[in-house]
């Protein structure tokens with residue numbers, strides 16, 4: 001078996017990521033990359049840096065030093081194209097079942113009668129059921145290395161909180177999770193899993209923080225939002241001297257999620273496929289960026305489609321400007337597509353997509369026209385999720401169902417134009433803990 005470096009057809013040489021060998025000889029563990037990929041040096045123009053608000057009474061950038069693990073903060077600002085994945089982290093990636101499978105959605109193709117080939121990377125195959133664990137493991141690892149006893153974070157639908165709870169327990173850390181209240185009520189089993197992994201879970205807004213109290217003073221029935229929950233987690237980390245783990249939006253999270261795209265590129269190369277279209281849904285952007293940026297960085301000509309909910313219309317109505325990632329404005333301002341930090345999203349089931357902003361690197365690429373977008377409403381994504389479940393047997397998370405809907409539209413357009421294109425998408429999570437949401441959607445729209 002010839003070991004060494006693998007050369008992607010698109011022309012980049014990823015040293016040490018794997019080996020060039022026939023699929024028959026493949027050890028799946030070799031597909032798990034040894035480096036994360038960072039898009040920052042490959043952006044078409046420099047990324048506007050995070051900054052403090054004018055006449056700030058304290059420096060938010062300094063605050064990051066207090067709440068984030070040092071190495072995570074260093075990597076947030078790195079301009080290195082490749083960042084070595086620590087062996088301890090790579091081992092955990094393998095323990096949770098990486099590489100995750102790349103599957104062909106043959107039955108969906110048949111149901112749609114499309115000439116297109118549809119592949120999906122299945123991140124729902126991880127123990128916590130989504131891609132989120134890819135970014136939680138390294139952050140918990142770096143926090144543990146710095147000797148902190150506990151970490152804290154926010155979560156929308158519960159996927160990120162679950163990933164943090166498990167990653168923290170992997171490294172012997174305690175964890176507390178501020179979960180958006182409406183999701184806490186809609187998805188009680190998420191709390192149960194987090195508790196099983198040893199986390200404390202609070203429905204946000206809470207009375208535990210000033211940010212939570214302010215939100216409740218404005219509206220005692222506040223449904224919560226990721227922006228408020230994030231402010232609560234940051235404030236709690238500061239007060240309790242814990243480390244805060246960030247779930248999306250900041251570019252370092254897209255860096256960690258690049259394992260998804262790097263594996264997908266390897267897996268496609270092994271079966272002799274090249275993508276014509278790459279699709280993923282966007283909450284804060286780490287799912288889409290992690291999946292698609294490694295392809296963009298290699299010079300792939302694939303059309304990139306980022307998908308979001310029309311109920312949270314940040315692609316169509318967001319402004320590209322400096323804004324706070326969190327509602328209380330504790331974190332540094334970043335230049336991004338945003339609906340405004342005080343925007344309260346409607347309580348759609350795709351809790352992980354209820355966020356006002358888009359990661360700076362992805363926002364910039366959208367501004368430059370390198371990434372296309374689609375927005376779909378809950379009724380449309382329900383129909384897509386049902387079709388996919390019937391065809392493939394996998395119930396997609398409501399967030400991932402947004403990508404499924406875009407895939408179906410692309411496959412139908414391929415049929416109209418008789419194009420045999422290859423569509424690849426990231427099925428970022430399964431929906432087995434979202435069944436009560438699907439139950440009520442079936443009642444609403446008919447099953």
Ligand SMILES: Cc1ncc(COP(=O)(O)O)c(C=O)c1O
Pocket residue numbers: 130131156157159160247248249281282283284285286287288351352353397399400428429430
């Ligand atoms: C299953 C699933 N897919 C996608 C997303 C959106 O992720 P990101 O914030 O990385 O864009 C989430 C967020 O919680 C999720 O749970």
